[in-house]
Amino acid sequence: MNSPAAAVPSEIVQSPLPRLKITEIFLSLQGEADTVGWPTVFVRLTGCPLRCSYCDTEYAFHGGTWWDIDDIVTEVLKQGVRHVCVTGGEPLAQKRCLILLQKLCDAGLDVSLETSGALDIAAVDARVSRVVDLKTPDSAEMARNRLENIPLLTARDQLKFVICSRSDYEWAKTMLVEHGLPARCMVLFSPSKSQVSARELADWIIADRLPVRFQMQLHKLLWDDEPGR
Numbered sequence: 001m002n003s004p005a006a007a008v009p010s011e012i013v014q015s016p017l018p019r020l021k022i023t024e025i026f027l028s029l030q031g032e033a034d035t036v037g038w039p040t041v042f043v044r045l046t047g048c049p050l051r052c053s054y055c056d057t058e059y060a061f062h063g064g065t066w067w068d069i070d071d072i073v074t075e076v077l078k079q080g081v082r083h084v085c086v087t088g089g090e091p092l093a094q095k096r097c098l099i100l101l102q103k104l105c106d107a108g109l110d111v112s113l114e115t116s117g118a119l120d121i122a123a124v125d126a127r128v129s130r131v132v133d134l135k136t137p138d139s140a141e142m143a144r145n146r147l148e149n150i151p152l153l154t155a156r157d158q159l160k161f162v163i164c165s166r167s168d169y170e171w172a173k174t175m176l177v178e179h180g181l182p183a184r185c186m187v188l189f190s191p192s193k194s195q196v197s198a199r200e201l202a203d204w205i206i207a208d209r210l211p212v213r214f215q216m217q218l219h220k221l222l223w224d225d226e227p228g229r
Contacts, residue, residue, distance in 0.1 A: 031218035138164035
């Protein structure tokens, strides 16, 4: 049974046809998190207030096209798959993203949200699986981490660390203990491409018996950094 929906703040719903700026909507395989490998529709919102050192979607920082939210839901449903991922950029930077998430859940879809962790996740519909980044020191955006999000995480959410160096790894290990992260939700460790090899990170995790899930980005293994994949 689905969890109850979180109420979208009334100030966000300001018109009968609320819109979002969208960079792309496409069908691919989910490359990360607990639904890896499933055919998934990706809705990539435009804009991001962060500038992470390893960002691979800089093309989503600017531009985009305005879509009515109901039309986005219709386009997703046309693809004929169960899973949909709302991503960016930083999707929560557009406040009406909350309306989209609610409507996708109402349509009976399995909805995930990929967010930087720099913005408040409290108002996100409770039926959504939130994949939240915790930015490491070498991301160049550690100061943007909103640690107030951590107590909001539940078993249906995931917390992701992108590891750029051994020092990032050691910092992440400390955060695991200080915040009791494995007891809250699934914790994901990913190597930053060209900075830490996948095997190196895997060996560190095994040596330390960390209660985390190692992941590589499946879509990059299949299609490299091709947009729309």
